[in-house]
Each structure stands twice: as structure tokens, then as C-alpha cells.
Amino acid sequence: MIKGVIFDLDGVITDTAKFHYIAWNNLASKMGIELTEEFNEKLKGIPRIESLKLILEYGNAIHIYSEEEMHEMADIKNEEYKKLLKNLDKKDILPGIEDFINKLKEKNIKIGLASASKNAPMILEKLGLGKKIDYIADPDAVKNGKPAPDIFIEATRGINLNIDDVIGIEDADAGVEAMRSCNMRSIGINVDADLRLESTRELSLDIIAILDNK
Numbered sequence: 491m492i493k494g495v496i497f498d499l500d501g502v503i504t505d506t507a508k509f510h511y512i513a514w515n516n517l518a519s520k521m522g523i524e525l526t527e528e529f530n531e532k533l534k535g536i537p538r539i540e541s542l543k544l545i546l547e548y549g550n551a552i553h554i555y556s557e558e559e560m561h562e563m564a565d566i567k568n569e570e571y572k573k574l575l576k577n578l579d580k581k582d583i584l585p586g587i588e589d590f591i592n593k594l595k596e597k598n599i600k601i602g603l604a605s606a607s608k609n610a611p612m613i614l615e616k617l618g619l620g621k622k623i624d625y626i627a628d629p630d631a632v633k634n635g636k637p638a639p640d641i642f643i644e645a646t647r648g649i650n651l652n653i654d655d656v657i658g659i660e661d662a663d664a665g666v667e668a669m670r671s672c673n674m675r676s677i678g679i680n681v682d683a684d685l686r687l688e689s690t691r692e693l694s695l696d697i698i699a700i701l702d703n704k
């Protein structure tokens with residue numbers, strides 16, 4: 491029986507990818523790198539500094555900057571990203587998510603968060619969901635980011651359950667790969683996983699039951 495659900499944040503609970511894209515694009519264009527939306531797909535679920543490294547590799551500029559400079563650049567991007575989140579609130583919760591979370595709570599199913607984002611606690615507060623999430627795994631507390639499984643293992647540990655007791659929900663290949671490598675059952679939103687859904691609207695207790703019986 492499923493006793494817990496592990497959520498990804500960006501792309502599952504809310505769509506912050508568009509703000510990441512604007513902030514990365516502005517930083518990249520200062521370095522003469524033009525990003526495409528297709529390339530941006532590769533950054534989904536990838537931690538901040540690794541995302542910057544992928545952008546610099548894409549622009550053939552990785553050799554130009556020191557680690558320290560890269561951290562400064564990532565900080566600049568994050569400041570702009572946070573400004574773009576200024577008006578984020580309840581209306582930005584993806585369709586069906588709040589209702590699904592409430593139904594999980596009614597059934598005493600624990601909720602963990604496995605997001606690569608260091609901004610996750612602030613974002614959840616803005617969305618009014620902070621109190622509903624039982625445990626937010628800290629990406630700084632794990633060794634390897636997605637596609638490594640560490641953050642999903644940590645989120646499961648934080649809600650005192652075993653991997654077999656939970657399912658995870660992701661929108662990015664890196665996140666599904668992370669779940670697969672720790673044998674966690676997975677739901678993909680617009681991405682292939684054990685069960686693929688086209689929208690967060692389709693999430694329900696019945697859908698979870700399907701995965702439980704698979």
C-alpha cells in the first residue's frame with residue numbers, strides 16, 4: 491500500500507521553468523550565448539550550478555570562467571529569478587494539485603518534496619502549500635543532484651518511509667532517471683515513467699491505486 495507521495499516542484503506543483511528560462515537567457519545573452527526553448531528542456535530538474543555549466547558548454551565558453559566566477563554568475567541569475575517570482579501565489583499552483591494534496595492528507599498519506607531547487611521552501615510558502623508538505627528535502631544536504639537518486643532517497647527518509655512505500659511524481663527525464671535508479675515507482679507528467687499522465691489534472695487517489703497494483 492502506498493503510504494507516501496514524493497513530489498517534484500518545478501513542473502509538477504507549479505511552473506517556474508518559464509522564469510528559470512528568462513533569468514538564464516538574460517545571463518547567457520550577456521556572454522553572447524543564445525539559448526533555445528529546446529535546450530532549456532535539458533535544464534529541467536538540473537541543479538543551479540550544473541545548469542550554468544551546461545549553458546557554458548552549449549556556448550563553448552566553459553573554459554573561460556573559474557569556479558568562483560561561475561558561482562557569482564549563478565548568484566546573479568538567482569537574484570533575477572527571485573525577482574521574477576515576486577507575484578507568485580495560489581493562482582500559480584498547477585491544475586488539480588491542491589485538491590490532490592488535500593485528498594492525500596485526508597487519507598494520511600505522507601507528502602515529501604524532492605526538488606533540486608534551493609528556493610523550494612520560499613516558493614511553497616508563496617503558493618500557500620508550506621504547511622501541507624511533511625518534509626522538504628534540502629538539495630544542499632545530498633551529495634549528488636538529479637539524475638542521481640539522492641534527493642528522492644532523502645525525501646523518503648524525511649517522511650520516515652521506505653522506497654517501496656512511496657511513489658514519486660516528476661516532469662523531467664532527469665527526475666525519472668533518479669527515481670528509476672533507486673527503484674521508486676514513478677508518475678511522469680508529460681514524460682515517460684512507470685505511468686505517464688498528460689497533465690497534473692489527472693492525478694487522483696485512483697491513479698495511485700493503479701500504480702500500487704502494477
Ligand code: B16
Nearest residue numbers: 499500534535538605606607608609
Ligand atoms: P534553484 P525541480 C529544478 O526544480 C528546476 O527544474 C531547474 O531548472 C533548476 O535549475 C533547479 O530546480 C534548481 O533551482 O536555482 O531554484 O535552486 O524540477 O527539481 O523542482
Ligand code: MG
Nearest residue numbers: 498500501661
Ligand atoms: Mg521538475
